[in-house]
Amino acid sequence: MGLTRRDFLTLGIGAAAAVPLTPIPWKLLDDTAKWSQNWSWIPRPPRGERSVRYGTCTLCPAGCGIQARCVGKNLIGIAPVAAHPVSHGALCPYAFGAHQLPYHPARITQPLRHGNPASLDTVVAEIAARAKAGAFAILDERPGRAVSAAYQRLAAAHGGLYLVADHTETTTLQHFADGSGRNLADLGLALENVRTLVSFGAPVLESWATPGRVFALWKSGQLEIVQVEAELSKSAALASQWLPARAGSETYLASLLAGAIGIAEAAERTGVRSDKLAGAMRFIHDRGPWLAVSGGGFPLAVEQSIAGLNAGSGAIVARAASSAAGARLARVPDASAGARLSTVPDASVDARLSHVPDASVDVLFIDHGLLGGSVSFDSLRSKVRRGGIVVSLSPYRAGVAALANFVIPTPAFAESLDEAPTPWDAVSPSYALAPALLDPPAGATTALDFINRVTGGDLPPEAAIRAKVGSLFAARRGEVFTFADRATRPVTEFKSAPDLFKAFSTGACWIDRDAKTVAVNYRPVSAGPEARVVAPTRGTAISPPLFTKLDQESRIGRA
């Protein structure tokens, strides 16, 4: 039987009519769509096994718990840890973009000498020679770590200085430390015991202090904010009371709160309406205990009057007795080191950058931390003698590192074992580890390893951290919250120090809620070289690339 023209047409028409009933056109459409979305220049996400790892954010001193979402060896996202005892399940925008920081365009992987690439050996030899010949200082932008204690030991052993930066966040505490003769690191804010936070320009609702702690108290209504600030900042916008005092007139509001002047005079001096002032005063006093904090940058007398408002309030406390010993342990890697450290005068243990005479240092090492630091180059350069050098230890060529004589590349976020000691505002001592979740690039060296090489030190960072964990285990105080199962158990339930270290390495936080505190009395220090005005140090050298969403693609700006 032959194929007729009619058969051919019937088959063709039938096939055409049936095609839409087959997967062919839809497959074609689907493939075309996929093809049009997969140009070779469109980046492709990584493939691999998905997992979740736990750690601690060490971008700032708050030490918030994080869960890192991984695909293979890559971090693809950061999320908070609910019920974390320090961060209360909160994270700031920096943390949500932190996994992209290792790939920041400003990242460096080779030492720089006057802006030009140099070998690590050359740089070490040159800096070591200069450090031996003159006075050196180590500026630690993240004090309180076991690594910080190693810096202190190195500085003490080699005649150097260990310095901590003056941060505007801690201005009020710094004045209390100066006035009480206590270490800044031992002081904290008893926010849970106050009902109102009177903020003189402090960004209290903008990732200030331990943000999760502040937010938890604020959103529950336990803590209300009274913001004294000329500008309508984010904190001022959300405060229960905003007092838009003229810039430079804040001291009159401090005087009003202290009862030194009346509402009429304060209104005249500050430009704030008297009814508003009267309402704010009623609000503060009716609610009960309150705490005044400064955002920094005011003249010394103003700072002192703000700090003085807290005298006798009990809102600023020191971790005392056993807890102070715990805090001290945070700086002492082992028992024998404690004896050596005790020979160091207190002034050098917590010496602050602002206390150092100008032109007194030949080699200034700066451990900037993971965001390139926040100290201004001018405040550093003035401390260095003519011909002296600034050695910046940073993952990025930005901020001070962009201007320093030498830049040593250090691991970025999640690239090395790191620590989260007690946040500056905390009352209960805490400690957590941030395990390395990524491999650091070849050429990156930790700040302590580098300073060890230059000064001849011999305590590697991990040994210092293990010793710290060992001291926590030996003290047998406090409890450990493990992130994966959200369980809390006492330190005494851990079998050994390595067992505790293992828990820390997989996501855990130690906290001593029973640590005793004592109220600190305030005594203003007379003006002099020991009491300088702290220059504002807000912001960081770099931020996650996705911050364009805040700065460039919207008008919200960053906190």
Next chain:
Amino acid sequence: MPGKTHKYGMVIDVDRCTGCGACMIACAAENNVAPAPPRATERTGITPMRVERVSNRAALADRQERFLPVLCMQCGHETPCVSVCPQQAVEVDRESGIVFQMPQRCLGCRYCMTACPYHARYFNWWDPSWPAGMENTLNPGVAPRMRGVVEKCNFCHARLQSAHDKAAAAGKTEIDSADYVPACVEACPTGAITFGDLADASSEVAREARDPRSFRLLPKLGTEPKVYYRSDLAWVRELAEHGGASPDSEPSERRL
């Protein structure tokens, strides 16, 4: 056999939003939205979740401000973007109530952007580009969109898909609500965003949506958004009611 019908939505407590932008960063990271190229501006950038600063426009001494996170409202009735799309690139998913944008079908005409009364849609003016090596941080659950297509918030649909996969692997037909939390909800440090199934009258989100202080943006349009807001401040509710457009309003206020 179709599963249970949901109506996913959220309630945003405006009085608790601190304007930190964590939701914006978490959203961009989750959905593979690239950092802006240098030429991008507020008008041409891509922020599926965008926090706007709004004020009562009083004199400085009495001025009050709040932060209003604006995202796709997931309109439930007469969805404007769906009706204008010539490509059927926008669909309302019957099972979840989520308004889906399918970039594969989008031809980039931007009618939907014009039609959207909430300005919650964004056009990809440039191919997505990340600094070298940063492609290793992309979420494999979400395909990066190419230049020339529109995108918007889809309530982190990839997370819903993962939750379905997890439920299926466990032999369940319904997801555990704890497994489906959009990135912005997870990120909010003050817990200002409540997310869930509005169709479930007993859910927290449904209860909050019924709160007398809750409101929706531009309700007069009748689009039945599934994103609710909540505030104690009358001027915030009024702003939402009327859109806040006036000749002397700030650009950020005019966006409503």
